[in-house]
Structures are given as structure tokens and as C-alpha cells.
Amino acid sequence: MKATRLISIDDLDAEDLALVLDTAEVMDEISARRIKKVPTLRGRTVCNLFLEDSTRTRLSFDIAAKRLSADVMNFSAKGSSVSKGESFKDTALTLDAMGVDTVVVRSGSSGAPLQLSQYLDVPILNAGDGWHQHPTQALLDLYTMRSHFGHLAGLTVTICGDIIHSRVARSEIEALTLAGATVRLVAPDTLLPTDLSAWTDGGNVEVITDLDDALGDSDVLYLLRVQRERMHRAFFPSTREYHRLYGMDARRLAALPDHAIVMHPGPMNRGVEITPDVADSPRALITDQVNNGIAVRMACLYLLIAGSEVDA
Amino acid sequence: MSRLLDADDIRRALRRLAHELVEANHGADGLVLMGIQTRGVPLARRLAANIGEIEDVEVPVGPLDVTLYRDDVASRPPRALADTRFPVDVDGTTVVIVDDVLFTGRTIRAAMDAILDVGRPDAIRLVTLVDRGHRELPIRADHVGKNLPTALAERISVRLAEIDDVDEVVLEAVPTHDPAPAGESGARA
Numbered sequence: 001m002k003a004t005r006l007i008s009i010d011d012l013d014a015e016d017l018a019l020v021l022d023t024a025e026v027m028d029e030i031s032a033r034r035i036k037k038v039p040t041l042r043g044r045t046v047c048n049l050f051l052e053d054s055t056r057t058r059l060s061f062d063i064a065a066k067r068l069s070a071d072v073m074n075f076s077a078k079g080s081s082v083s084k085g086e087s088f089k090d091t092a093l094t095l096d097a098m099g100v101d102t103v104v105v106r107s108g109s110s111g112a113p114l115q116l117s118q119y120l121d122v123p124i125l126n127a128g129d130g131w132h133q134h135p136t137q138a139l140l141d142l143y144t145m146r147s148h149f150g151h152l153a154g155l156t157v158t159i160c161g162d163i164i165h166s167r168v169a170r171s172e173i174e175a176l177t178l179a180g181a182t183v184r185l186v187a188p189d190t191l192l193p194t195d196l197s198a199w200t201d202g203g204n205v206e207v208i209t210d211l212d213d214a215l216g217d218s219d220v221l222y223l224l225r226v227q228r229e230r231m232h233r234a235f236f237p238s239t240r241e242y243h244r245l246y247g248m249d250a251r252r253l254a255a256l257p258d259h260a261i262v263m264h265p266g267p268m269n270r271g272v273e274i275t276p277d278v279a280d281s282p283r284a285l286i287t288d289q290v291n292n293g294i295a296v297r298m299a300c301l302y303l304l305i306a307g308s309e310v311d312a
Numbered sequence: 313m314s315r316l317l318d319a320d321d322i323r324r325a326l327r328r329l330a331h332e333l334v335e336a337n338h339g340a341d342g343l344v345l346m347g348i349q350t351r352g353v354p355l356a357r358r359l360a361a362n363i364g365e366i367e368d369v370e371v372p373v374g375p376l377d378v379t380l381y382r383d384d385v386a387s388r389p390p391r392a393l394a395d396t397r398f399p400v401d402v403d404g405t406t407v408v409i410v411d412d413v414l415f416t417g418r419t420i421r422a423a424m425d426a427i428l429d430v431g432r433p434d435a436i437r438l439v440t441l442v443d444r445g446h447r448e449l450p451i452r453a454d455h456v457g458k459n460l461p462t463a464l465a466e467r468i469s470v471r472l473a474e475i476d477d478v479d480e481v482v483l484e485a486v487p488t489h490d491p492a493p494a495g496e497s498g499a500r501a
Binding site: 306 | 431
């Protein structure tokens with residue numbers, strides 16, 4: 001792999017992207033074994049620096065590192081000196097002094113992983129930063145789509161919901177266009193970025209405001225969580241209205257082509273962007289996404305840490 | 313560059329190795345052939361086909377990639393991983409590791425660890441087409457196609473029709489300023 005960090009999907013080219021997905025397939029086989037562990041990263045230390053709440057991403061990185069036999073340090077803002085006011089830089093220098101081999105960082109502040117990479121000389125893996133990027137989420141989503149359809153190029157993926165606050169959407173758009181898929185965004189105007197061109201980088205992206213117009217020819221309907229914690233003023237009148245206009249329910253599921261699938265990065269607001277019957281239907285691959293997250297993160301850790309002693 | 317074995321030599325060696333395996337195992341019962349990626353894989357398939365003809369049975373055969381078990385993960389650039397697939401549960405079987413070139417023994421150490429991680433075979437055996445010497449670990453092959461003592465500065469390349477369109481084993485001198493690319497048979501591995 002040419003990339004030496006994964007802060008944004010931008011760090012990967014099409015070849016690296018394919019390598020990550022191919023490697024994840026092999027990692028998947030390990031998770032199916034009785035002894036779900038290989039000795040590859042024995043003696044390496046992975047620090048999970050989680051400055052913002054997370055369930056699945058933190059657990060997933062934790063399991064991924066352990067299945068590769070790495071030592072794992074879990075570090076969260078609560079219960080650490082961060083809550084005493086220690087600066088981000090001093091926290092980084094402490095990690096450096098302890099000799100970590102890689103840092104997985106989650107932060108509510110966009111750009112925190114990039115800043116960390118300026119203090120530390122080890123591969124940095126972004127586990128989600130503010131409104132910016134969540135690259136491993138996009139990679140596990142692409143892996144899930146590729147496993148289901150056998151390919152990515154030519155797929156039409158409709159991403160619906162809170163685009164502007166969504167680091168997942170940003171990473172998703174970049175990764176899907178890099179893989180040759182067509183991306184379609186559906187959202188109320190208030191939840192779309194004012195200048196979409198900065199997000200799409202010339203990729204094949206279209207915007208539709210009515211969800212019902214987007215269903216008929218979508219291969220994947222990707223629902224985003226309504227991120228109330230990032231909304232400090234009203235972006236839409238009520239969750240009921242949002243649900244009526246942009247929520248996925250049984251009627252809209254029936255309007256999708258028979259082969260189409262529904263995805264959601266979690267955590268779900270059941271009854272807002274997705275109804276429980278859709279979330280629990282066999283056409284929703286939401287638990288597959290969580291499961292695939294382990295293999296994809298194993299692949300990322302392996303590709304970034306292995307060979308780190310080779311002089312470039 | 314000189315050719316040490318041609319297609320007929322390889323065919324005869326594999327035929328003999330198949331007979332030796334069956335004789336040592338008192339038949340083909342319980343044998344599982346695991347070919348080490350990359351060129352061990354077609355060799356294992358050919359051996360399985362030979363044993364099948366001799367004993368009139370179908371021998372389970374699968375590919376084994378040992379990259380995740382290597383002891384030099386840190387000092388080599390990460391490579392694309394190839395498939396590992398155990399065709400049957402290995403508990404109680406005799407797993408035969410099949411590789412093209414036996415050199416330092418480190419690949420075989422990694423292969424044994426990979427096999428023991430998925431189960432507890434009764435025995436693990438090693439078959440190699442070429443043994444070129446220079447072992448760094450206390451490992452030896454149970455059955456060898458051809459012993460070819462070499463100098464460290466030389467490189468043995470096994471080429472197989474399934475991958476290289478030709479069956480042959482050749483000896484090449486490695487220029488000191490240009491070490492063998494990773495993964496090349498007989499590169500220091």
C-alpha cells in the first residue's frame with residue numbers, strides 16, 4: 001500500500017482502495033475460525049484515542065487489533081487527564097513517549113487526526129472527526145456492497161439524509177466515486193452543503209430533493225442518521241415531517257428495485273430516518289456492515305503497520 | 313541462467329513424491345494437502361491428482377497463505393494476501409505442506425503455526441519440489457523432489473505452467489545490488 005496514514009479517503013488511490021477490500025476478504029476468513037487470532041502484529045501497540053463517544057467503531061477497532069495480536073490501549077477523554085484540561089498536543093506527546101505503533105483517533109473536532117499526525121511519527125487512522133471524514137466506515141460500506149453485488153463500478157448509491165453534518169457522507173462520496181460508482185444525494189436543502197463541488201471532486205454525483213424520485217433505479221439506499229447533537233438550530237420543522245419526506249418505510253422499500261439493499265451506518269433513530277420494519281428486514285444489511293467493520297479495520301491496521309520498518 | 317529440471321523431470325518427481333506419500337501414510341486416508349501460496353498451490357493440486365490416480369480416491373487440497381504468520385512482517389512491505397482455505401476440518405488428519413523451494417525453513421515454520429491455529433492434526437508432513445539448503449531453523453522435508461545445493465548468491469526459480477506457462481526449475485545468479493524481489497521462490501524467505 002502506498003498510503004502511510006488513513007485520515008481521509010483522499011489518502012488512498014483506486015489501487016490502495018482495492019487492496020484494502022481484497023485484504024479484508026482474507027481477514028474475514030480469520031473471523032470465521034475457532035481461534036479468531038493471527039500473530040501478525042505481536043508486540044505492536046495500537047492506541048485507541050477516543051475523545052468522542054462511540055460504540056461500534058471503538059469496539060470494532062479494539063477487536064480488529066486484538067485479532068491481529070496487537071496490544072491495545074484504550075483511551076477515552078473521560079477518566080483521563082484530558083478531563084483535567086491537558087492539551088491535545090501534550091496528550092499526543094505522552095502517547096509518543098509510551099512508544100505506540102499507531103493511533104486510532106476519534107474526535108468531535110474536524111482536523112484532530114491531521115493535527116495528531118503533525119505531533120506523532122506513526123500511522124494515524126481516523127475513526128471519525130467532526131464533520132470531516134470517517135474513512136473506515138466508508139471502506140466497510142464499500143466492502144459490504146462489493147460482497148453483495150460482486151462489484152462496485154456501475155452501482156447507483158443513493159445517500160439520503162443529513163448530508164451536511166455527516167463525515168460518513170463525505171467519506172462515502174469520495175470512496176464510491178473513486179471506485180467508479182454513481183452517487184446520488186437526497187436531502188432537504190438545509191442539510192446539503194452550499195457548495196457541493198468541494199465535496200465531489202469531479203466525481204459522478206447528482207442531487208435530488210424528492211426521495212420518491214430516487215428510489216426506482218437505486219442499487220443501494222444509504223440512510224444517514226439525523227445528527228441532533230450537531231444541530232444547534234432547526235434544520236427542519238419536525239422529526240415527523242422529516243420522517244414523512246425522507247424516512248425509509250415499507251412503502252418506499254417496495255418502490256426500490258427487487259435487488260436493491262438498504263444500509264445505515266448506525267446508530268439508528270428508529271422511526272425517524274428508518275422504520276423498525278425496514279431496519280429489521282432481510283434487505284437491510286445493517287448488521288452485515290457492523291460485522292464487516294472488523295475485517296476492514298483489520299485490513300487497515302495490517303496494511304498501515306506491517307512493513308513500517310521498511311525504509312521508504 | 314541454467315535449467316536444472318525440465319517439464320518431464322518435474323512430472324516424474326511429482327509422481328515419485330505421490331508414491332512416497334502414499335507409502336509412508338499407508339494409503340491416502342486422512343491426507344490433506346495444503347499448498348503454500350503461490351507455487352505450492354498448483355504443486356499440491358498436481359500431487360493430489362497423482363495420488364488420486366494411484367489410490368483411486370479424491371484427496372482434499374487447499375491453498376495456504378502464511379503472510380500473516382511470517383516473522384518478518386515489520387521488515388517487508390505489506391503484500392496483497394492470497395487465499396487460505398482448509399478443505400476439511402484438520403483435526404485427526406495428516407496435513408501435508410507442499411512448497412516449491414525449501415530454503416531457510418522460515419516459511420514452513422509459519423505454515424505450521426497457521427495449521428495449528430485452525431485445529432489439531434495427527435501429523436504435519438512436508439513435501440518440497442526442491443531443497444536448496446541453507447536452513448536457519450531445525451526443519452527438514454519428509455519428501456524431496458530434488459536436492460539442489462546452492463550458493464546464497466544464487467536464486468532458484470520454480471516455474472509452473474499454471475502460473476508461468478512453462479514447467480521448469482532454473483538457477484540464476486542474483487546481482488548483489490539487486491536483491492530478489494519479495495515472494496520470489498528462493499529469495500531469502
